[in-house]
Amino acid sequence: MFTHIMIGSNDIARSKAFYDALFAAIGGKPGTVDPKGRLIYVHNGGRFMLTPPIDGKAATHANGGTIGFAMASPAEADAWHAAGVAHGGTAIEDPPGVREGASGKLYLAYLRDPDGNKLCGLHRMG
Numbered sequence: 001m002f003t004h005i006m007i008g009s010n011d012i013a014r015s016k017a018f019y020d021a022l023f024a025a026i027g028g029k030p031g032t033v034d035p036k037g038r039l040i041y042v043h044n045g046g047r048f049m050l051t052p053p054i055d056g057k058a059a060t061h062a063n064g065g066t067i068g069f070a071m072a073s074p075a076e077a078d079a080w081h082a083a084g085v086a087h088g089g090t091a092i093e094d095p096p097g098v099r100e101g102a103s104g105k106l107y108l109a110y111l112r113d114p115d116g117n118k119l120c121g122l123h124r125m126g
Contacts, residue, residue: 002046003047004046004047004048004049005046005047005048005049005067006038006048006049006050006051007049007050007051007059007061007067007115007117008050008051008052008053008059008060008115009039009050009051009052009059009115010052010058010059010115011114011115012033012037012039012050012051012052014088014114015039015050015113015114015115016030016031016033016039017087017088018084018087018088018089018113018114019031019039019041019048019050019113020087021083021084021086021087022069022080022083022084022087022089022119023041023043024083025076025079025080025082025083026043026069026071026072026076026079026080026121027043028041028043028044029041029042029043031050036051037051037052038050038051039051044070048067059115060116061112061115061116061117061118062117062118065117065118066110066118066119066120067117067118067119067120068119068120068121068122069119069120069121069122070122070123071107071109071121071122071123072123073107073123074096074098074107074123076121076123077096077107077108077109077121077122077123078096078109080109080121081096081109081110081111081121084111084113084119085111088113088114089111089112089113089114089119090111090112091110091111092110092111092112092118093110094108094110096108096109096110096121098125103124104124104125105124105125106122106123106124106125107122107123107125108120108121108122109121109122
């Protein structure tokens with residue numbers, strides 16, 4: 001359904017340090033910065049990008065928005081969460097753990113990135 005996700009950043013270098021650590025925790029490679037200053041990650045067939053807003057105004061996060069990243073296991077979600085906190089992110093909501101939802105048991109780990117975007121590491125339990 002999606003070709004990519006792009007979010008705004010007020011500091012690409014800071015975002016690169018944060019997201020490089022997140023993607024490394026799940027086996028991904030560091031992001032690359034293109035000639036337009038956009039930070040690009042390619043992992044497991046998906047593309048995640050960050051950019052300074054093209055209108056020149058400050059980047060802001062979506063109120064109520066969440067970007068979910070697929071995790072291979074609860075341990076991977078924990079490593080992803082720990083890497084985020086260690087690199088400028090903020091742990092939010094409940095600590096990482098199993099939650100019961102409409103779609104069954106999920107292992108969830110929530111963070112805010114340095115620009116305030118809400119992220120979720122999600123592993124669907126068997």
